[in-house]
Amino acid sequence: MxxxxxxxxxxxxxxxxxxxxxxxxxxxxxxxxxxxxQVSTHTLEIEHLKLLIAKxxxxxxxxxxxxxxxxxxxxxxxxxxxxVDQGVVQVEAPAQQANRLPAKRAPLPPxxxxxxxxxxxxxxxxxxxxxxxxxxxGQAVSExxxxxPASFKVIRxxxxxxxxxxxxxxxQAAAPTxxxxxxxAGPSLLSHVLVAKYCDHLPLxxxxxxxxxxxxxxxxxxxxxxxxxxxxxxxPLVDAIRRHVMAASKLHADDTPVPVLxxxxxxxxxxxxxxxxxxxxxxxxxxxxxVWFAYTGNRKGExxxxxxxxxxxxxxxxxxxxxHAIYETQRVVEAACWAHAxxxxxxxxxxxxxxxxxxxxxxxxxxxxxxxxIRGKPPDERRRIRQTESRPLLDALHAWFRTTMETLSVKxxxxxxxxxxxxxxxxxxxxxxxxxxxxxxxxxxRALRGVALGRKNYLFAGADSGGERAAAIYSLVExxxxxxxxxxxxxxxxxxxxxxxxTNRIEDLLPWNLMMHSMIEKAA
Numbered sequence: 124m125x126x127x128x129x130x131x132x133x134x135x136x137x138x139x140x141x142x143x144x145x146x147x148x149x150x151x152x153x154x155x156x157x158x159x160x161q162v163s164t165h166t167l168e169i170e171h172l173k174l175l176i177a178k179x180x181x182x183x184x185x186x187x188x189x190x191x192x193x194x195x196x197x198x199x200x201x202x203x204x205x206x207v208d209q210g211v212v213q214v215e216a217p218a219q220q221a222n223r224l225p226a227k228r229a230p231l232p233p234x235x236x237x238x239x240x241x242x243x244x245x246x247x248x249x250x251x252x253x254x255x256x257x258x259x260x261g262q263a264v265s266e267x268x269x270x271x272p273a274s275f276k277v278i279r280x281x282x283x284x285x286x287x288x289x290x291x292x293x294x295q296a297a298a299p300t301x302x303x304x305x306x307x308a309g310p311s312l313l314s315h316v317l318v319a320k321y322c323d324h325l326p327l328x329x330x331x332x333x334x335x336x337x338x339x340x341x342x343x344x345x346x347x348x349x350x351x352x353x354x355x356x357x358x359p360l361v362d363a364i365r366r367h368v369m370a371a372s373k374l375h376a377d378d379t380p381v382p383v384l385x386x387x388x389x390x391x392x393x394x395x396x397x398x399x400x401x402x403x404x405x406x407x408x409x410x411x412x413x414v415w416f417a418y419t420g421n422r423k424g425e426x427x428x429x430x431x432x433x434x435x436x437x438x439x440x441x442x443x444x445x446x447h448a449i450y451e452t453q454r455v456v457e458a459a460c461w462a463h464a465x466x467x468x469x470x471x472x473x474x475x476x477x478x479x480x481x482x483x484x485x486x487x488x489x490x491x492x493x494x495x496x497i498r499g500k501p502p503d504e505r506r507r508i509r510q511t512e513s514r515p516l517l518d519a520l521h522a523w524f525r526t527t528m529e530t531l532s533v534k535x536x537x538x539x540x541x542x543x544x545x546x547x548x549x550x551x552x553x554x555x556x557x558x559x560x561x562x563x564x565x566x567x568x569r570a571l572r573g574v575a576l577g578r579k580n581y582l583f584a585g586a587d588s589g590g591e592r593a594a595a596i597y598s599l600v601e602x603x604x605x606x607x608x609x610x611x612x613x614x615x616x617x618x619x620x621x622x623x624x625x626t627n628r629i630e631d632l633l634p635w636n637l638m639m640h641s642m643i644e645k646a647a
Contacts, residue, residue, distance in 0.1 A: 174474045174536050231266050238269075275339050278309060302618045303352045313353050314614035316346055321596040322573065322610050354592040356621055359629045361415075361595045364602055367633070368415040369434050371401040373458075373559055376431075376440040377567035378422065379574055381590055394590045395422045396574055396597070397430060400566045402605065406559045407501045411635035414570045414601040418590035424448060431455065437557070439564050442547060459550035461487060462563035467540035479527060479537055486520050494562045502558030509555040517552050521545075570601050606634045613637065 131137060247257055285294045302310055319325045325333075327343045327350070334341045368374070376399050383394040397419065402412040419426040424445025431438070431449055439458040440446055450457045465487045472480035493512050497505045524541045531538045544551060554560040574597065603613040617632050630636060 174471065231268055237266075273337070275312075275334075275337065300622045302356060302622055303349060306349065306352065308349050310615050310618035313349055313618050314611050316349060317353060317596055317614055318600065318611040320350065321593065322600045324573075350592065353618065354595050357595060357599060357617070359626055360617065360621065360632055361598050363629050363633060364413050364598050365415045367411070367630075368399050368401045368413050369431075371403070371410070371436060373401075373403065373437040373439065374431075374434065375400040375402070375561075375564050375567035375570075376427065376438055376446075377564060377571060378427075378443070379571045380422075381418070381574070381593075383420070383587060383590055392420070393422075394587065395419045395426070396571070396590065396594060397427060398567050398570045398574075399430065400570050402566050403559065405498050405561060406505060407499060408559075411633070412602075412605040413633075414598060414605060416594035416597045416601075418587070418594040420587050420590075437553075437560055439561060440567070441564065442543070456553070457550040458553050458557075458560045459547045460564035461490065461551060462565060462568075464540075464544045464547070464551060467543050471536055471540060477537075482523075483540075486516065486523070489516055490562065500558075505558035506556065507558075509558070514552075514555050517555065521548060573597065573601065603634045606638065608634050608638055 131140075245251070249255065250257055280299060282296050282298065286292065287294075302308070302313055308316075316327075316330060319330055320327060327346045330346065331341055331343045376397070378395050378397045381394045381396050382391040384390075385392045395418070397417045399415045399417075400412070401410070401414075402408075403410055404412060417426070417430055422445070424443075424447075427443075427445050428448055435454045437456045437458050438446065438449065439460065441460055441463050446457070449455045465484065468480045468483040468487070471477070472484060490513055493508065493516075497508050500508075524545055528538055528541055531541075554562050574593075599614065599617075600610040603610040613634055616637060621629075621632060624632060
């Protein structure tokens with residue numbers, strides 16, 4: 124038997140040595156376990172950072188970036204040049220094109236005015252060959268599209284005075300009401316400036332340059348005064364829109380940041396535009412759709428709580444914490460947004476594609492396929508189909524989420540995406556029990572698209588008051604668009620009547636009421 128040198132012969136001492144070594148090994152195992160946990164944590168953090176970097180790269184180099192916009196612009200310019208070259212070839216070589224079939228073109232819009240020009244041959248009255256009378260055999264008609272440049276005109280209001288030769292009584296017609304007292308801007312010009320700024324996203328200084336090219340000098344300060352005066356004039360109408368929106372039984376809500384110049388600091392702060400949308404058309408609702416915007420200087424929860432202080436019904440919104448106090452009142456029911464839940468998996472799939480993210484997207488896509496079939500159906504029918512088709516899919520998705528989480532680390536981004544949905548499951552599935560509720564909050568997000576475009580052009584609002592004016596005009600413009608009305612034609616009519624219109628009948632000037640009474644002009 125081999126005896127190791129240095130080992131004691133005493134059994135007690137041997138036991139002590141074994142216990143000491145076991146203790147050392149236990150401590151070592153503990154250290155190794157801690158190291159492994161640190162490595163696992165670092166691995167998860169590395170994966171999370173990779174995801175964030177991928178998101179930032181998509182923001183920098185994605186579809187909306189200036190780099191890709193520049194590339195698209197270059198391609199469009201190249202296409203334009205090729206088309207110009209093609210036109211040159213067609214002019215220079217007409218003989219080669221004689222046998223070519225003309226391209227099929229869509230007819231020119233019938234609502235455009237027609238300037239009819241008739242070209243008679245020289246021998247229309249008598250035949251140049253035999254002198255006989257000519258009769259109409261037929262005619263060839265072709266149309267050419269022409270552009271008439273925008274133009275200004277001056278309306279001179281002349282009010283003659285008459286005096287009685289007997290009693291010196293003087294008679295004169297009353298001056299017509301103007302949108303802005305003693306202002307030189309007519310309703311058409313005011314509506315054009317407002318729509319150009321808030322709908323076409325042209326700041327006033329750019330408009331001033333454009334008008335100068337037409338020989339009309341309109342200072343930016345002058346137009347700014349017009350915008351302020353017009354917004355004050357339209358305030359009762361905006362308030363009527365707010366009342367109509369808040370009378371709904373279901374609302375869509377969202378918000379977006381707006382850079383605002385901070386007075387005296389030379390820097391910008393972040394204001395907020397809140398949007399509330401009433402639109403029941405997807406559920407066959409007959410009430411007119413409308414949008415109300417509100418501006419605040421920050422994103423504190425007190426603002427939506429104040430906006431919705433008297434509202435009772437369903438609120439469909441994102442997971443912003445400021446809404447929680449509203450839901451706790453129990454007069455407002457929460458309906459969550461599947462688009463937000465889906466976006467979590469979409470961002471993961473774009474940054475780091477996997478079977479899990481793709482399967483989640485496919486499962487959610489099946490829910491949206493059902494919604495596409497029932498859009499525009501009555502609420503009862505929508506609820507019945509959802510209970511039959513969507514509810515089993517939702518139950519299966521919930522079980523899949525639970526099973527999948529057991530295979531993932533609690534710190535992984537996929538787990539966070541799943542928890543986002545599970546923590547809001549009741550609100551996310553509420554649409555199955557109420558046919559009037561939508562699957563997502565896309566109605567509010569669509570209403571904010573114009574704000575996002577304008578924000579890119581404005582860079583920032585001049586002050587909080589500018590944000591409040593923007594909210595007012597956005598309410599009118601977006602509501603007109605939701606009702607299929609040209610915003611400029613709508614504002615032109617409103618500004619024509621509103622100065623003298625009774626305040627207690629202001630609802631007559633809401634877009635759908637004007638359209639119903641045929642007061643809206645067709646877009647030129």
